[in-house]
Amino acid sequence: xxxxxxxxxxxxxxxSLSVNERDFLRTCVHGNTTLRIDGRTGQELRRVRLQxxxxxxxxxxTVQWGNTRVSSLCSAQLVPPSPDRPNEGMVNFTVELSPMAxxxxxxxxxxxxxxxxxxxxxxxxxxxxxxLLANRILRxxxxxxxxxxxxxxxxxVLAPGKWVWRFTIALTILDDGGNILDASILAxxxxxxxxxxxxxxxxxxxxxxxxxxxxxxxxxxxVKEATPLPLHHTPLSVSFALVPADxxxxxxxxxxxxxxxxxxxxxxxxxxxxxxxxxxxxxxxxLLDFGGGCEIPPSKLKECWKIAQTTTKxxxxxxxxxxxxxxxxxxQERLEKLKQQQDGKFATSAASLxxxxxxxxxxxxxxxxxxxxxxxxxxxxEVEKKAEEAYRQQALDYSRGHVxxxxxxxxxxxxxxxxxxxxxIAAMLxxxxxxxxxxxxxxxxxxxxxxxxxxxxxxxxxxxxxREDSCKVVDKTKNRVAMDLNDDEDEEAPTILQSEFHxxxxxxxxxxxYALTPPPNTNxxxxxxxxxxxxxxxxxxxxxxx
Amino acid sequence: MGSxxxxxxxxxxxNLRDDGRKPEEIRRMRIQMGPITSTAESxxxxxxxxxxxxxxxxxxxGPMACVRRSDELPDRAIMDVSIKATPxxxxxxxxxxxxxxxxxxxxxxxxxxxxxxxxxxxxLYPKSRIEVSVVILADDGGRLCASINxxxxxxxxxxxxxxxxxxxxxxxxxxxxxxxxxxxxxxREESPxxxxxxxxxxxxxxxxxxxxxxxxxxxxxxxxxxxxxVLDAAMDGCRAVFDILQAAIQEHASKILSxxxxxxxxxxxxxx
Numbered sequence: 001x002x003x004x005x006x007x008x009x010x011x012x013x014x015x016s017l018s019v020n021e022r023d024f025l026r027t028c029v030h031g032n033t034t035l036r037i038d039g040r041t042g043q044e045l046r047r048v049r050l051q052x053x054x055x056x057x058x059x060x061x062t063v064q065w066g067n068t069r070v071s072s073l074c075s076a077q078l079v080p081p082s083p084d085r086p087n088e089g090m091v092n093f094t095v096e097l098s099p100m101a102x103x104x105x106x107x108x109x110x111x112x113x114x115x116x117x118x119x120x121x122x123x124x125x126x127x128x129x130x131x132l133l134a135n136r137i138l139r140x141x142x143x144x145x146x147x148x149x150x151x152x153x154x155x156x157v158l159a160p161g162k163w164v165w166r167f168t169i170a171l172t173i174l175d176d177g178g179n180i181l182d183a184s185i186l187a188x189x190x191x192x193x194x195x196x197x198x199x200x201x202x203x204x205x206x207x208x209x210x211x212x213x214x215x216x217x218x219x220x221x222x223v224k225e226a227t228p229l230p231l232h233h234t235p236l237s238v239s240f241a242l243v244p245a246d247x248x249x250x251x252x253x254x255x256x257x258x259x260x261x262x263x264x265x266x267x268x269x270x271x272x273x274x275x276x277x278x279x280x281x282x283x284x285x286x287l288l289d290f291g292g293g294c295e296i297p298p299s300k301l302k303e304c305w306k307i308a309q310t311t312t313k314x315x316x317x318x319x320x321x322x323x324x325x326x327x328x329x330x331x332q333e334r335l336e337k338l339k340q341q342q343d344g345k346f347a348t349s350a351a352s353l354x355x356x357x358x359x360x361x362x363x364x365x366x367x368x369x370x371x372x373x374x375x376x377x378x379x380x381x382e383v384e385k386k387a388e389e390a391y392r393q394q395a396l397d398y399s400r401g402h403v404x405x406x407x408x409x410x411x412x413x414x415x416x417x418x419x420x421x422x423x424x425i426a427a428m429l430x431x432x433x434x435x436x437x438x439x440x441x442x443x444x445x446x447x448x449x450x451x452x453x454x455x456x457x458x459x460x461x462x463x464x465x466x467r468e469d470s471c472k473v474v475d476k477t478k479n480r481v482a483m484d485l486n487d488d489e490d491e492e493a494p495t496i497l498q499s500e501f502h503x504x505x506x507x508x509x510x511x512x513x514y515a516l517t518p519p520p521n522t523n524x525x526x527x528x529x530x531x532x533x534x535x536x537x538x539x540x541x542x543x544x545x546x
Numbered sequence: 547m548g549s550x551x552x553x554x555x556x557x558x559x560x561n562l563r564d565d566g567r568k569p570e571e572i573r574r575m576r577i578q579m580g581p582i583t584s585t586a587e588s589x590x591x592x593x594x595x596x597x598x599x600x601x602x603x604x605x606x607x608g609p610m611a612c613v614r615r616s617d618e619l620p621d622r623a624i625m626d627v628s629i630k631a632t633p634x635x636x637x638x639x640x641x642x643x644x645x646x647x648x649x650x651x652x653x654x655x656x657x658x659x660x661x662x663x664x665x666x667x668x669x670l671y672p673k674s675r676i677e678v679s680v681v682i683l684a685d686d687g688g689r690l691c692a693s694i695n696x697x698x699x700x701x702x703x704x705x706x707x708x709x710x711x712x713x714x715x716x717x718x719x720x721x722x723x724x725x726x727x728x729x730x731x732x733x734r735e736e737s738p739x740x741x742x743x744x745x746x747x748x749x750x751x752x753x754x755x756x757x758x759x760x761x762x763x764x765x766x767x768x769x770x771x772x773x774x775x776v777l778d779a780a781m782d783g784c785r786a787v788f789d790i791l792q793a794a795i796q797e798h799a800s801k802i803l804s805x806x807x808x809x810x811x812x813x814x815x816x817x818x
C-alpha cells in the first residue's frame with residue numbers, strides 16, 4: 001500500500017494561508033524553473049484515474065484526479081416535450097458540493113438547471129461563496145456540454161412532439177483537492193460517453209385515430225443492444241491558476257503573473273485568478289473562461305492556450321482509452337448475460353449442472369408449488385388424489401420424468417414416503433421426481449399443521465422459512481403468465497413447466513431432453529433410482545405408441 | 547428570432563449587419579453620470595449606460611462597514627456585487643426567471659465582482675465593504691458588457707480609487723463564407739441561429755495598462771487563430787468604448803465644475 005499524505009484541511013470558512021506558506025508557494029511558481037510541491041512543472045497535470053460503470057438505463061463515472069474526487073451519474077427518462085420546444089430533448093445538470101469534500105462546503109446548496117429532485121434540498125442557509133462556486137461549476141459544465149455543442153438536444157427526440165429524452169446528469173464533488181472544475185467536466189463527459197441509450201418500443205397502437213398516447217417502454221439491453229449517445233465531440237478542460245509574483249495580497253501593480261496548470265487546493269489559495277480552457281481532440285476551442293480577479297496581458301492568455309492544447313489532447317486520448325476498455329468490459333458482461341439467459345431458456349441440461357445446489361433449489365420451489373395447492377384447499381385427501389394423478393401423468397412424460405432427483409431432502413423424507421407406496425410408479429416417482437410431489441403432499445400435510453405451530457411458537461427455522469417460501473410461491477403462481485426471465489433461469493423453467501402442467505390436463509410437454517444423473521448422495525436412493533429409471537424408461541416407451 | 551436568413555447571408559449581401567452597422571462598429575453609447583443624486587447615507591455614485599438598446603443602471607455604496615464581522619478581511623475591502631434584471635427587461639427566452647436565483651444572473655454578477663476586484667484599489671479600505679448594485683432596465687444583448695461599463699462609471703462617480711477605467715465590449719465571429727469578426731453583438735447576433743450557438747466573447751480590459759481582466763467564450767471555435775482574432779477584435783472594441791467613457795467623464799466633470807463655480811444649471815436625470 002502506498003502511503004498517502006493527507007493534508008490537514010483548514011477549518012475556517014475563508015480558507016486562510018499562513019504568510020510563510022504563501023510566500024513559499026509564490027516562489028515555487030516564479031523561480032527560474034517552476035517546480036511545485038508535488039514535483040510537477042507548471043504545465044503538468046496530476047494523475048487521473050477513471051472508474052466507469054454502466055447499467056440498463058444509466059452510467060456513472062468516478063474521477064480521481066490527484067486528491068480530487070468527483071462522481072457523476074447519467075440517467076434518462078422519456079417524457080413529453082415542453083410545449084414551446086416540441087422538437088428538443090432536455091438535459092438537466094445538478095451539482096452538489098458535498099460536505100464530505102471539505103469542511104468549507106458545509107453550507108453549499110445543491111444547484112441545478114432543472115427542478116431539483118425530491119429530497120435534494122440543501123441546507124436552508126447557504127453561504128454565498130459556496131453558492132457561487134457551485135454555480136460556477138454548474139454553468140461551466142452546462143456551457144461546455146450544451147452550448148459548446150457537444151450534446152445536441154435536437155438529437156434527443158424520440159417521436160417529435162410526443163416523446164423526448166430527458167437526461168439528468170448529477171455531479172457530486174466528493175473530495176476537494178483542487179481543480180474541481182476540470183474533474184467535474186471530465187466526469188460528466190465520461191458518463192455521457194459511456195452511457196448507452198436503450199431501444200424503445202411502443203406499446204399499444206401508434207395510430208393517430210386511437211387518440212390515446214401510446215406509451216413507450218424501454219427494452220432492456222439484454223434483449224436489444226443499446227446505442228451510444230450522439231455526441232458531436234468530447235471537450236475536456238484544463239484550468240490554470242494565476243499566481244502573482246509580488247507579496248502584497250492585492251495585485252497592486254502590474255506584476256508578473258505566472259500561470260500553473262491544474263492547481264492543488266493549497267495552490268488555489270494563493271491564486272488571484274483562474275483561466276479555464278476547454279478543447280477537444282480536433283483542437284477546437286470549446287470554452288474560454290477567464291473569470292477575472294487579476295489582470296493579465298493578452299500574451300499570457302495566449303501562452304495558456306498553447307499549453308492547454310497539448311494537455312487537453314493528452315486528456316482526450318486518455319479518456320478514449322479508458323472508455324474503450326470500459327466498453328469492452330461492459331460488452332463482455334452483456335454477452336455473458338445473454339449466454340446465461342439462453343441456456344436458461346432450454347432449461348439447462350442436468351448434466352451441465354452439478355447435482356447439488358441447483359437441484360436442491362429447483363426442487364424446493366417445486367415443493368412449494370404443491371404446498372400452495374395444499375394450503376389453499378382444506379380437502380387434503382382430495383388434493384392428494386389429484387396430485388397422485390398428476391404424478392402418474394408426469395411419469396408418462398418422458399422428459400419430465402427424467403429430471404434428476406433432488407438430494408438431501410429426499411434422503412430424510414424418503415422413508416416416510418415409501419410407506420405410502422401404492423404403486424410402483426408412485427414409489428418410483430416419489431424417489432425420482434425432482435418435485436417429488438408425493439413427498440410434498442406429505443410434507444404439505446405436515447406443513448399445514450406445522451405452519452400454525454411455527455407461527456405461534458416460533459418453531460424451527462426451517463419451517464418458518466418454508467412458510468415464507470410458500471407465501472412467495474403463492475404470489476408466483478398467481479402470476480403465471482407474467483413470469484419474466486430472471487437471472488435464475490434454471491429455477492424458473494421447471495416451475496413454469498409444472499404450472500402449465502397443472503393448468504392444462506394431460507398435455508405432454510417435451511421441450512428438451514433431460515439427461516439423467518443419479519444423485520451421488522445416498523446409496524439407498526441410488527439403488528432405487530437406477531432401478532426405477534430402468535423401469536420407467538420401459539414403461540414410457542411402452543406407453544408412447546399407445 | 548426564428549429567421550431563416552442566416553447571418554452570413556446578410557453580411558455577404560451588403561457587408562452590413564442586421565442593424566445597419568459595419569462589422570467593426572460598436573453601438574451608440576449614451577452615458578449619464580450621477581442620475582441618482584448621491585448622498586452620504588445611501589447612494590455614493592451611480593451611472594446609467596446605454597449600449598444600443600441595452601440600458602443598465604449601476605449604483606455604488608461605500609466604502610462602509612461590513613454587515614457581518616465575519617465577512618471582513620483584515621487587509622482589504624470586500625465587494626458585494628449583485629446584478630438584477632427588472633421584470634420588464636426581456637430576458638431573452640420566454641421563461642420568466644426569478645432574478646434572485648437565475649443562475650445566469652448569478653454568474654454574471656460573479657464575473658463582474660471578479661473584474662472589479664482586479665481594478666479597484668481595495669487595499670486602501672481594509673475591513674470595509676463596497677456594494678455595487680446593477681439593474682438591467684432593457685436587454686438587447688451584451689448585458690454583461692454594459693453592466694461592467696456601468697459599474698466602472700458608477701465607481702468613478704462615487705470617487706473610489708481604481709487602477710484604470712474598466713471597459714468592456716464583446717466580439718463575435720461570423721464564420722462560413724464571410725470570415726469576419728463582429729464587434730459588440732446585439733441580442734440577435736448573440737442568440738443561437740440554427741442549431742449553432744453564436745460565437746460570443748465578452749471581454750473586459752484595462753485599456754491604458756493593456757491587460758485583460760475578463761474574457762469568456764463558450765462556443766466552438768475552429769482553432770486558436772480564430773480565437774486570437776476574435777479576442778483582438780474585442781480588445782479594439784474595448785478601446786473604442788474607453789474613448790467614449792473617458793469623454794463622458796470629462797464632460798461630467800466640467801459640468802460639475804461649472805455648477806460649483808456658479809455658471810451652469812442642473813439637469814434633471816434621465817432627461818437627455
